Amino acid sequence: MPENRLDRIHAAACAAFLKKGYGGTKMEDIAASVGVGRSALYASFPTKEALFRGLVTNLVEHALPLERILQGIEAQTLPEVLGDLIARLTLAMSKGAGPVLHRLIIAEGAQFPELGRAYRKGVLQPLVTTVEGLLELGVRRGEFTAPDTRLAAQHIAGAMIMTVLWPRVFDPRASKAKVLEAANALAGMLLYGVLKR
Amino acid sequence: MPENRLDRIHAAACAAFLKKGYGGTKMEDIAASVGVGRSALYASFPTKEALFRGLVTNLVEHALPLERILQGIEAQTLPEVLGDLIARLTLAMSKGAGPVLHRLIIAEGAQFPELGRAYRKGVLQPLVTTVEGLLELGVRRGEFTAPDTRLAAQHIAGAMIMTVLWPRVFDPRASKAKVLEAANALAGMLLYGVLKR
Amino acid sequence: MPENRLDRIHAAACAAFLKKGYGGTKMEDIAASVGVGRSALYASFPTKEALFRGLVTNLVEHALPLERILQGIEAQTLPEVLGDLIARLTLAMSKGAGPVLHRLIIAEGAQFPELGRAYRKGVLQPLVTTVEGLLELGVRRGEFTAPDTRLAAQHIAGAMIMTVLWPRVFDPRASKAKVLEAANALAGMLLYGVLKR
Amino acid sequence: MPENRLDRIHAAACAAFLKKGYGGTKMEDIAASVGVGRSALYASFPTKEALFRGLVTNLVEHALPLERILQGIEAQTLPEVLGDLIARLTLAMSKGAGPVLHRLIIAEGAQFPELGRAYRKGVLQPLVTTVEGLLELGVRRGEFTAPDTRLAAQHIAGAMIMTVLWPRVFDPRASKAKVLEAANALAGMLLYGVLKR
DNA sequence: AATGAATGAGAATTCATTCAT
DNA sequence: CATGAATGAATTCTCATTCAT
Numbered sequence: 001m002p003e004n005r006l007d008r009i010h011a012a013a014c015a016a017f018l019k020k021g022y023g024g025t026k027m028e029d030i031a032a033s034v035g036v037g038r039s040a041l042y043a044s045f046p047t048k049e050a051l052f053r054g055l056v057t058n059l060v061e062h063a064l065p066l067e068r069i070l071q072g073i074e075a076q077t078l079p080e081v082l083g084d085l086i087a088r089l090t091l092a093m094s095k096g097a098g099p100v101l102h103r104l105i106i107a108e109g110a111q112f113p114e115l116g117r118a119y120r121k122g123v124l125q126p127l128v129t130t131v132e133g134l135l136e137l138g139v140r141r142g143e144f145t146a147p148d149t150r151l152a153a154q155h156i157a158g159a160m161i162m163t164v165l166w167p168r169v170f171d172p173r174a175s176k177a178k179v180l181e182a183a184n185a186l187a188g189m190l191l192y193g194v195l196k197r
Numbered sequence: 198m199p200e201n202r203l204d205r206i207h208a209a210a211c212a213a214f215l216k217k218g219y220g221g222t223k224m225e226d227i228a229a230s231v232g233v234g235r236s237a238l239y240a241s242f243p244t245k246e247a248l249f250r251g252l253v254t255n256l257v258e259h260a261l262p263l264e265r266i267l268q269g270i271e272a273q274t275l276p277e278v279l280g281d282l283i284a285r286l287t288l289a290m291s292k293g294a295g296p297v298l299h300r301l302i303i304a305e306g307a308q309f310p311e312l313g314r315a316y317r318k319g320v321l322q323p324l325v326t327t328v329e330g331l332l333e334l335g336v337r338r339g340e341f342t343a344p345d346t347r348l349a350a351q352h353i354a355g356a357m358i359m360t361v362l363w364p365r366v367f368d369p370r371a372s373k374a375k376v377l378e379a380a381n382a383l384a385g386m387l388l389y390g391v392l393k394r
Numbered sequence: 395m396p397e398n399r400l401d402r403i404h405a406a407a408c409a410a411f412l413k414k415g416y417g418g419t420k421m422e423d424i425a426a427s428v429g430v431g432r433s434a435l436y437a438s439f440p441t442k443e444a445l446f447r448g449l450v451t452n453l454v455e456h457a458l459p460l461e462r463i464l465q466g467i468e469a470q471t472l473p474e475v476l477g478d479l480i481a482r483l484t485l486a487m488s489k490g491a492g493p494v495l496h497r498l499i500i501a502e503g504a505q506f507p508e509l510g511r512a513y514r515k516g517v518l519q520p521l522v523t524t525v526e527g528l529l530e531l532g533v534r535r536g537e538f539t540a541p542d543t544r545l546a547a548q549h550i551a552g553a554m555i556m557t558v559l560w561p562r563v564f565d566p567r568a569s570k571a572k573v574l575e576a577a578n579a580l581a582g583m584l585l586y587g588v589l590k591r
Numbered sequence: 592m593p594e595n596r597l598d599r600i601h602a603a604a605c606a607a608f609l610k611k612g613y614g615g616t617k618m619e620d621i622a623a624s625v626g627v628g629r630s631a632l633y634a635s636f637p638t639k640e641a642l643f644r645g646l647v648t649n650l651v652e653h654a655l656p657l658e659r660i661l662q663g664i665e666a667q668t669l670p671e672v673l674g675d676l677i678a679r680l681t682l683a684m685s686k687g688a689g690p691v692l693h694r695l696i697i698a699e700g701a702q703f704p705e706l707g708r709a710y711r712k713g714v715l716q717p718l719v720t721t722v723e724g725l726l727e728l729g730v731r732r733g734e735f736t737a738p739d740t741r742l743a744a745q746h747i748a749g750a751m752i753m754t755v756l757w758p759r760v761f762d763p764r765a766s767k768a769k770v771l772e773a774a775n776a777l778a779g780m781l782l783y784g785v786l787k788r
Numbered sequence: 789a790a791t792g793a794a795t796g797a798g799a800a801t802t803c804a805t806t807c808a809t
Numbered sequence: 810c811a812t813g814a815a816t817g818a819a820t821t822c823t824c825a826t827t828c829a830t
Binding site: 223224225235236239244245 | 802803804805806807
């Protein structure tokens with residue numbers, strides 16, 4: 001069960017890095033959390049840095065279940081599709097280790113440029129591109145309005161990430177039950193705005 | 198010119214902490230940037246932690262020029278007031294050391310809980326409360342629609358912060374000239390949504 | 395074939411210690427070279443140190459085939475006997491693990507004093523004493539000249555060891571074929587000097 | 592007095608590396624010997640390895656006072672010149688940190704290939720080449736006899752180094768007063784051999 | 789016997805901090 | 810005041826050694 005081992009280390013490291021950041025996390029923190037000695041970690045990872053990189057890379061790969069979400073969407077009209085996408089994706093990204101990734105990238109991206117690149121390529125770009133695609137289609141059909149679809153897509157993506165981040169970073173006491181509600185509210189606001197029609 | 202000294206240290210520390218985070222920044226980085234020796238910093242600050250706290254506290258105090266922005270708003274109708282607030286505040290927060298603060302809090306907030314509290318109290322709460330106030334008023338007047346004004350205000354605040362953060366964190370190559378454009382686009386989207394009326 | 399095992403470990407250790415020294419050699423290096431796991435070595439040796447000591451002790455015992463060489467000498471005159479001894483012994487010591495021993499003693503002797511003692515007692519002393527004996531006899535017979543036979547014997551012994559060491563330590567690219575030639579040349583020089591008669 | 596500092600560290604390191612070898616020497620050994628804390632060493636050298644390399648490189652540069660010795664020789668005849676060279680150079684190399692270098696190279700040369708190269712280029716080659724030059728000249732003049740001058744020069748160089756090494760490595764109790772005597776005896780033996788004329 | 793996993797005692801290195809000058 | 814040198818507490822990483830299987 002080497003996979004098991006790796007996963008347990010990843011989980012422990014995830015929690016530790018989330019709480020203390022890369023520099024603030026000691027190998028001992030992780031080891032203790034896994035329940036082994038410091039040196040046992042080095043059987044699985046050559047370096048603290050390698051452990052961190054591996055973890056983040058792993059997180060990047062699972063951060064954006066775009067395919068799965070897209071396939072799960074049953075809505076027909078374009079606005080409903082976009083709304084569903086925003087709501088479901090935000091919800092999905094809030095699960096599990098999702099929020100950790102965004103926090104780590106914001107915190108440590110500058111020190112690990114290639115992780116920043118991986119994140120942009122694996123998470124940001126697909127998300128923005130997908131949203132932008134929907135917006136463009138909608139604009140062409142006359143259903144959406146957006147002076148700059150690229151910018152709008154960035155704002156939507158950013159808002160989604162912020163929604164994922166919020167309870168973890170800005171509101172530690174927030175009940176997790178509200179995540180679904182928040183995701184839906186976000187979708188509504190981004191689609192309809194706050195202005196009454 | 199002791200203020201001068203303090204300010205120069207703050208500026209240097211700001212840049213250093215932004216790039217490397219708290220743990221990754223060495224006193225020497227800051228000292229070298231100021232152009233003095235390591236030990237000279239200790240004439241102004243007793244510890245690295247104190248320097249960091251002082252810096253962040255300082256940033257918190259100037260992060261949200263709410264009064265100034267509110268006074269500058271000339272719009273009359275409520276929607277215009279909210280739109281102006283969003284756009285102008287986002288723009289203002291993008292200036293100078295603004296983006297640094299949010300990044301530092303996201304990165305190090307968990308390790309310095311009282312800085313997180315100060316940020317929430319000094320930045321997040323006023324912002325959310327102000328926006329929420331406008332929303333409530335608008336909802337009561339029948340001009341706005343929002344199932345949960347608190348949540349909506351959080352989303353708006355989050356989107357603003359994310360807009361401030363984006364060029365620094367997620368898009369290092371972005372031209373800074375687009376900040377104004379981005380702020381306006383954000384205001385538009387949050388007010389009207391992407392759905393064509 | 396426990397002997398076989400021991401020998402294989404010794405051979406592997408020999409090569410490893412030669413290349414990296416005692417401190418620089420990891421048990422894993424040896425184990426990998428033997429083709430077993432680290433822990434398997436501990437079935438044969440209680441500690442790395444014991445392994446090293448055993449190896450060196452073993453090398454000391456076989457380093458100086460004095461008896462065999464002496465018996466093989468067919469020369470009659472004293473000078474010829476000494477010349478033969480120098481040449482044959484130098485050649486013999488150059489074979490197999492011979493050079494390793496001298497290098498290890500020079501390198502690690504200070505850290506393992508009793509190995510130094512064993513080497514002096516088992517290699518240096520017999521060699522010096524034998525040579526000195528021949529010199530004394532020759533001096534008494536008027537065939538040799540040496541103001542201080544002890545010193546002369548030391549120099550001869552030293553030169554022999556250096557000749558053994560040279561290709562391994564100072565001239566890694568030297569062809570091994572020249573060992574015989576070098577041994578003979580050494581014998582000639584020590585007997586006759588470089589001065590033309 | 593930064594030079595002073597460097598020199599003191601070099602001296603302490605010299606003694607430590609001599610006694611324990613590279614691997615066996617702890618930074619603390621050196622630091623304690625200098626009378627400072629471990630970390631103080633890192634102000635002068637970035638790494639233990641750098642310290643070692645610097646030391647050895649330094650030793651190489653001063654190991655062979657060939658010019659000085661050659662200028663000091665007053666002998667006229669070729670044999671006397673060679674004898675003087677051997678005796679004086681051996682004596683000079685026995686002084687100070689001289690013996691350390693040879694021991695370190697024999698011990699650690701394989702692990703630091705470029706130090707081995709530096710030693711060969713800076714010490715071995717000049718020595719062998721100089722001696723070979725004298726031998727060739729003498730052979731041409733009919734004063735020396737040597738079937739292979741290169742080999743003979745190597746043997747002479749090797750014997751000199753071994754003479755330098757002997758009291759430190761093989762005979763820790765040897766009185767240092769005998770160094771002069773040993774050097775002269777070596778010169779005599781290499782010139783005249785042990786065979787009575 | 790052999791192995792893979794684990795351990796723990798170090799060792800090198802870093803860095804905030806102090807202090808004599 | 811500012812500085813350069815020094816410190817010592819941490820921290821990462823290594824490796825001989827042990828042990829259950």
